[in-house]
Amino acid sequence: xxxxxxxxxxxxxxxxxxxxxxxxxxxxxxxxxxxxxxxxxxxxxxxxxxxxxxxxxxxxxxxxxxxxxxxxxxxxxxxxxxxxxxxxxxxxxxxxxxxxxxxxxxxxxxxxxxxxxxxxxxxxxxxxxxxxxxxxxxxxxxxxxxxxxxxxxxxxxxxxxxxxxxxxxxxxxxxxxxxxxxxxxxxxxxxxxxxxxxxxxxxxxxxxxxxxxxxxxxxxxxxxxxxxxxxxxxxxxxxxxxxxxxxxxxxxxxxxxxxxxxxxxxxxxxxxxxxxxxxxxxxxxxxxxxxxxxxxxxxxxxxxxxxxxxxxxxxxxxxxxxxxxxxxxxxxxxxxxxxxxxxxxxxxxxxxxxxxxxxxxxxxxxxxxxxxxxxxxxxxxxxxxxxxxxxxxxxxxxxxxxxxxxxxxxxxxxxxxxxxxxxxxxxxxx
Amino acid sequence: xxxxxxxxxxxxxxxxxxxxxxxxxxxxxxxxxxxxxxxxxxxxxxxxxxxxxxxxxxxxxxxxxxxxxxxxxxxxxxxxxxxxxxxxxxxxxxxxxxxxxxxxxxxxxxxxxxxxxxxxxxxxxxxxxxxxxxxxxxxxxxxxxxxxxxxxxxxxxxxxxxxxxxxxxxxxxxxxxxxxxxxxxxxxxxxxxxxxxxxxxxxxxxxxxxxxxxxxxxxxxxxxxxxxxxxxxxxxxxxxxxxxxxxxxxxxxxxxxxxxxxxxxxxxxxxxxxxxxxxxxxxxxxxxxxxxxxxxxxxxxxxxxxxxxxxxxxxxxxxxxxxxxxxxxxxxxxxxxxxxxxxxxxxxxxxxxxxxxxxxxxxxxxxxxxxxxxxxxxxxxxxxxxxxxxxxxxxxxxxxxxxxxxxxxxxxxxxxxxxxxxxxxxxxxx
Numbered sequence: 001x002x003x004x005x006x007x008x009x010x011x012x013x014x015x016x017x018x019x020x021x022x023x024x025x026x027x028x029x030x031x032x033x034x035x036x037x038x039x040x041x042x043x044x045x046x047x048x049x050x051x052x053x054x055x056x057x058x059x060x061x062x063x064x065x066x067x068x069x070x071x072x073x074x075x076x077x078x079x080x081x082x083x084x085x086x087x088x089x090x091x092x093x094x095x096x097x098x099x100x101x102x103x104x105x106x107x108x109x110x111x112x113x114x115x116x117x118x119x120x121x122x123x124x125x126x127x128x129x130x131x132x133x134x135x136x137x138x139x140x141x142x143x144x145x146x147x148x149x150x151x152x153x154x155x156x157x158x159x160x161x162x163x164x165x166x167x168x169x170x171x172x173x174x175x176x177x178x179x180x181x182x183x184x185x186x187x188x189x190x191x192x193x194x195x196x197x198x199x200x201x202x203x204x205x206x207x208x209x210x211x212x213x214x215x216x217x218x219x220x221x222x223x224x225x226x227x228x229x230x231x232x233x234x235x236x237x238x239x240x241x242x243x244x245x246x247x248x249x250x251x252x253x254x255x256x257x258x259x260x261x262x263x264x265x266x267x268x269x270x271x272x273x274x275x276x277x278x279x280x281x282x283x284x285x286x287x288x289x290x291x292x293x294x295x296x297x298x299x300x301x302x303x304x305x306x307x308x309x310x311x312x313x314x315x316x317x318x319x320x321x322x323x324x325x326x327x328x329x330x331x332x333x334x335x336x337x338x339x340x341x342x343x344x345x346x347x348x349x350x351x352x353x354x355x356x357x358x359x360x361x362x363x364x365x366x367x368x369x370x371x372x373x374x375x376x377x378x379x380x381x382x383x384x385x386x387x388x389x390x391x392x393x394x395x396x397x398x399x400x401x402x403x404x405x406x407x408x409x410x411x412x413x414x415x416x417x418x419x420x421x422x423x424x425x426x427x428x429x430x
Numbered sequence: 431x432x433x434x435x436x437x438x439x440x441x442x443x444x445x446x447x448x449x450x451x452x453x454x455x456x457x458x459x460x461x462x463x464x465x466x467x468x469x470x471x472x473x474x475x476x477x478x479x480x481x482x483x484x485x486x487x488x489x490x491x492x493x494x495x496x497x498x499x500x501x502x503x504x505x506x507x508x509x510x511x512x513x514x515x516x517x518x519x520x521x522x523x524x525x526x527x528x529x530x531x532x533x534x535x536x537x538x539x540x541x542x543x544x545x546x547x548x549x550x551x552x553x554x555x556x557x558x559x560x561x562x563x564x565x566x567x568x569x570x571x572x573x574x575x576x577x578x579x580x581x582x583x584x585x586x587x588x589x590x591x592x593x594x595x596x597x598x599x600x601x602x603x604x605x606x607x608x609x610x611x612x613x614x615x616x617x618x619x620x621x622x623x624x625x626x627x628x629x630x631x632x633x634x635x636x637x638x639x640x641x642x643x644x645x646x647x648x649x650x651x652x653x654x655x656x657x658x659x660x661x662x663x664x665x666x667x668x669x670x671x672x673x674x675x676x677x678x679x680x681x682x683x684x685x686x687x688x689x690x691x692x693x694x695x696x697x698x699x700x701x702x703x704x705x706x707x708x709x710x711x712x713x714x715x716x717x718x719x720x721x722x723x724x725x726x727x728x729x730x731x732x733x734x735x736x737x738x739x740x741x742x743x744x745x746x747x748x749x750x751x752x753x754x755x756x757x758x759x760x761x762x763x764x765x766x767x768x769x770x771x772x773x774x775x776x777x778x779x780x781x782x783x784x785x786x787x788x789x790x791x792x793x794x795x796x797x798x799x800x801x802x803x804x805x806x807x808x809x810x811x812x813x814x815x816x817x818x819x820x821x822x823x824x825x826x827x828x829x830x831x832x833x834x835x836x837x838x839x840x841x842x843x844x845x846x847x848x849x850x851x852x853x854x855x856x857x858x859x860x
Contacts, residue, residue: 021784100806106795108805115817116787192817211637213818234840241842353835354451357546365536365838374846375538375834376530376855387545387622387831388643388819401817404805405783408795410664412671416804425806 016142024091220250227343286319446572454521649765650680657773716749
């Protein structure tokens with residue numbers, strides 16, 4: 001690590017601290033200025049984006065990637081509306097989570113503060129940059145951004161507007177190369193949290209190459225379990241939406257489990273609905289016996305299929321003989337991201353909620369609801385499958401930490417150790 | 431990793447899951463049975479402990495270590511009372527942290543659950559085993575314990591009582607060797623969190639040799655800053671307690687900073703009080719000019735002294751020319767554990783609380799209050815200087831995670847993406 005780089009990271013932390021002690025209304029005013037500037041300067045952004053898109057097409061990058069790369073009127077308007085809606089969210093800082101009278105004149109509080117400096121590595125979509133910057137600005141965190149290489153011109157144009165509008169935005173650093181990322185991964189103590197978004201291999205690379213805490217998820221192997229008592233029409237509608245509404249998303253279903261009693265009713269209707277969307281089914285032996293082995297779009301499942309994140313119009317289908325077998329399958333195969341049960345049984349719903357150890361556990365609705373905006377968090381910086389700190393979609397709350405603040409009037413511990421004074425430990429109203 | 435070990439860890443997770451779905455009153459009954467059994471079988475424990483103590487004395491281990499190793503009537507009674515008080519704490523599981531109506535018939539909740547399996551590595555004190563087991567049992571977590579080698583006979587006796595009393599306690603595993611610890615550090619996916627307590631070097635070793643999240647702290651370089659407006663008597667009393675009440679603790683003060691305007695009044699009184707306790711002072715140039723260079727117990731400070739955790743009757747003393755310089759010194763030298771200001775200025779108190787980025791930030795009271803019991807958490811498994819998840823003293827709350835539970839009635843995302851339905855996003859009463 002060069003000394004110059006260390007100094008630059010330290011300086012960024014200092015600037016983040018200045019952002020943190022501003023008032024919420026100051027930060028909101030910055031967000032509103034940013035929204036206005038993005039609208040006013042949109043032609044600059046579109047011009048830069050057209051260059052990125054042209055270069056991507058010339059390099060024959062995939063249609064899906066080019067699609068994510070495009071920043072047009074509609075996507076920018078939606079991103080700008082996102083910035084304004086983040087400004088309208090209540091302030092995540094200075095919230096008192098606990099307040100306790102330890103003794104007369106000795107009051108303990110646990111209060112929210114920004115985490116500090118967040119390193120964010122994201123994919124092709126340049127509108128994600130706008131969403132991430134607005135969440136970090138609102139929560140008073142410094143930010144180190146590394147966007148996709150394909151979007152570099154668009155990202156630079158966006159950062160220029162941010163710097164021009166927000167007094168240079170010294171709390172923001174834009175990285176441009178892979179070696180910059182490696183440098184950041186070594187900045188333990190100067191970067192507090194890294195949030196990588198991208199391919200599984202990339203997220204794993206980040207996790208293995210840094211001592212800085214990493215929040216996010218590698219795999220999204222989500223399942224829908226159709227219980228014995230499921231409403232079959234509802235099950236088909238929900239399971240189909242969980243797959244086809246946006247198959248490339250991490251919260252799309254990859255494995256559908258069906259109770260053997262529901263299978264003869266669910267599987268024919270489900271496979272018919274999937275066929276209309278061109279979904280390939282990897283079916284286990286029992287499911288195959290119901291579907292019929294010569295159905296198009298159906299292949300015999302191998303064990304590996306139940307550990308696969310297809311991210312496309314494909315899924316694995318398995319018949320289980322009991323609720324317990326479904327829960328056990330999820331325990332050993334799920335990536336603990338999002339798992340859903342379709343059931344009419346309140347008891348099975350409760351047991352599924354208690355026994356499935358995943359970030360998001362759903363009943364009778366699509367796995368695709370696992371998303372910060374849909375959850376009402378305003379927006380998200382990502383989805384965490386870690387059990388520590390933030391779990392599931394991560395919004396403003398996940399970008400804060402707390403401090404314990406103790407206000408006294410000269411209290412010393414010796415008085416309590418010796419028994420001269422006793423603690424009161426009374427919770428006070430927040 | 432041997433397959434047998436993997437299987438054993440998986441089995442432990444299954445047993446922890448069974449503990450997690452018990453009711454709070456079942457777990458409390460187990461805690462009460464454990465407290466009774468520890469009292470009834472105390473002679474067995476004392477006999478094992480006498481052997482450990484004898485062996486430690488024969489091996490000429492330090493007095494401080496032997497002192498921590500001894501488990502006598504008084505310490506056991508206090509540990510047993512601790513078990514009963516943990517049973518009286520309210521249940522940390524099943525708490526609804528957020529509840530939101532996403533749309534008619536679509537309700538989102540964020541609910542607390544156990545983290546899963548906790549690996550706990552602790553030092554010589556065998557009473558810590560009792561505290562850790564009771565916190566993990568209360569919070570429904572499986573536990574892997576590794577105690578100090580010196581305490582192995584006492585720890586085995588305690589675990590025998592636990593197993594005899596609590597149906598074999600299959601959710602508990604006691605490790606005995608260093609290679610067991612290395613094995614545990616490799617059990618990513620089977621152990622959710624590791625909490626190491628011990629020397630700085632050991633905690634760093636653990637952090638560098640596992641991909642499992644680690645919670646705890648390596649250093650405890652805590653400071654007390656005596657502000658310009660400090661009440662001098664109060665400052666002396668608090669600063670002395672912060673050092674001498676238990677100098678080996680991680681929350682004992684190591685550096686005292688004094689504003690230059692307070693220095694001529696504070697330093698003579700402070701050095702006099704410290705002299706009575708035999709504390710060695712590493713004083714900077716300005717402090718030395720007030721103390722007088724030929725005072726006994728005073729040495730000239732070098733920069734390294736302000737980065738040193740003495741853990742004994744020694745401290746570093748520095749005169750600063752402003753509040754800002756004190757905050758800057760803490761930012762670059764503190765281990766972000768516990769830092770205190772002594773001041774009569776409400777403005778400086780607020781700025782210190784906001785600007786000092788440590789787990790515990792105190793005003794006008796001893797740094798020694800940084801402790802789970804004193805904070806009213808009932809007990810603690812350790813103190814975390816991480817900014818993620820739990821920060822500061824970690825009690826039951828830090829041993830839980832949350833899941834997002836979404837209950838629907840057939841909702842699909844396509845209805846919302848297409849605009850056919852709109853989210854309500856109304857927070858409901860908890």
